[in-house]
Amino acid sequence: MLMKPRFTDRVAVVTGAAQGIGRRVAERLAEEGARLVLVDRSELVHELAAELADHAVLPLIADLEINAECERVMAATQAQFGRIDILINNVGGTIWTKPFEHYREHEIEAELRRSLLPTLWGCHAVLPYLLAQGQGAIVNVSSIATRSINRVPYGAAKGGVNALTACLAFETAERGIRVNAVATGGTEAPPRRIPRNTAEPSAQERQWYQQIVDQTLASSLMKRYGTLDEQAAVILFLASDEASYITGVTLPAGGGDLG
Numbered sequence: 158m159l160m161k162p163r164f165t166d167r168v169a170v171v172t173g174a175a176q177g178i179g180r181r182v183a184e185r186l187a188e189e190g191a192r193l194v195l196v197d198r199s200e201l202v203h204e205l206a207a208e209l210a211d212h213a214v215l216p217l218i219a220d221l222e223i224n225a226e227c228e229r230v231m232a233a234t235q236a237q238f239g240r241i242d243i244l245i246n247n248v249g250g251t252i253w254t255k256p257f258e259h260y261r262e263h264e265i266e267a268e269l270r271r272s273l274l275p276t277l278w279g280c281h282a283v284l285p286y287l288l289a290q291g292q293g294a295i296v297n298v299s300s301i302a303t304r305s306i307n308r309v310p311y312g313a314a315k316g317g318v319n320a321l322t323a324c325l326a327f328e329t330a331e332r333g334i335r336v337n338a339v340a341t342g343g344t345e346a347p348p349r350r351i352p353r354n355t356a357e358p359s360a361q362e363r364q365w366y367q368q369i370v371d372q373t374l375a376s377s378l379m380k381r382y383g384t385l386d387e388q389a390a391v392i393l394f395l396a397s398d399e400a401s402y403i404t405g406v407t408l409p410a411g412g413g414d415l416g
Contacts, residue, residue, distance in 0.1 A: 163397040165190035168238040170230065172221055172279060173247035175201035177346045178298065181385040182245055182392050187212045189393070191243070194234045196221065199351050213238075221248050221275035227282035234286075241286045243396045247298045248275035249314070252353045254366045257309040268310035271353075273317045280325055280336070287334050296395045297322050297338040299407055301416030306372050307365045315340075319407045326405030335404040337395040342411025343373040343382040378413025 169186050173179035175197035183195055183205060192213040195202050198220050206216035215237050219226040234241050249272035253264055260268075276297050287293030299322070300315040302308055319338060326336040358366065374380055391410045394400055409415045 162189040163393070163399065164243070166192060167242040168192045168194070168234065168240050169243035169245065169396070170194040170196060170234055170241060170283070171245045171247060172196045172230075172275060173249070173298075175199045175205060176349055176351070178341065178344065178385060178388050178392075179245070179247040180205055181389040182247065184209070185386075185389045185393055186243075186396075187214070192238055194230070194237070196230050201350060221279060222270045224278045224282070227275070227278040231282045231286060240290060241283055242290075242293055244279060244283045244293070244295045245298070245392060245396065246276040246279045246295065246318075248279075249273075249298065249300075249311075249318075250353050251302070251308045251311040253362075254307045254369055255362060256307055256365070260310060265310045268308075269314050269317075272311055272314035276318050277321060280321065284329075284334075288329070288332060290333075292333040293335075294396050294400075295325070295334070295336045296392050297336070298392065299338040299340045299416075301340045301342045301373075301376070301409055301411040301414045303340070303416050304376075305369065307369050322407055323405050330404050335395075335400070337400070337403060337405070338407040339388070339391050339395065340407050340409040340411065340416045341383070341388050342377060342409070342414050342416075343370070344388055345382045345384055373411075373414070376414040377411055381412060383410060383412060 169191045171183045174183045174195040187209045195216045196219050202216045206214045219230050297318050299318045302312045303316045322338040
């Protein structure tokens with residue numbers, strides 16, 4: 158049991174909050190006293206808000222691949238709570254899994270839009286508020302898939318997230334803002350209620366996906382997937398004052414796989 162909540166009255170924006178890691182991060186933040194803005198393109202985010210109704214929660218539907226939508230989210234947060242202390246950029250995820258030569262142009266562009274732009278736009282949109290306060294923490298959710306197979310565009314997008322994290326930390330550290338990332342490894346999670354790719358996979362595509370699973374397990378020193386709580390714990394650590402002397406870091410959480 159936690160003796161002292163780390164986020165009492167802190168205002169935290171969590172993107173991609175409806176499912177998976179984002180949902181668990183939001184739940185854990187609420188347990189530790191945060192006031193939450195839950196952002197997702199899915200209506201499922203309202204279900205989570207209802208479950209957290211005993212806490213100060215603002216659910217927002219937004220497509221964060223669009224810069225104006227990110228700006229709207231940050232403005233709504235400021236209007237509701239008067240400040241922004243923490244941004245967890247969690248939107249992203251592989252849409253297709255196959256060798257690079259099989260990707261088509263529109264698929265490559267879609268992967269970059271899904272797994273790089275929401276984080277890029279999110280950082281850009283929140284920055285004026287954090288700079289005005291002279292403090293704040295950003296945690297970007299990256300991936301160990303920057304060294305992986307069958308998802309080159311996704312890996313390239315997350316490599317961009319790592320570079321964004323380091324560069325923005327250089328620019329903002331002396332102005333009171335910390336910017337870090339967590340490179341999540343394979344994670345055990347309930348089946349997605351809204352899949353990233355609604356098309357039924359072919360036998361070949363299932364084989365390519367299995368190759369990712371096999372490679373992920375082989376690359377992990379622990380030879381297993383992590384849990385949602387194990388990923389959320391690292392994200393919350395970097396968002397908390399316990400990490401007050403850490404910025405510009407991409408911290409792998411992959412059972413020893415450094416990505």
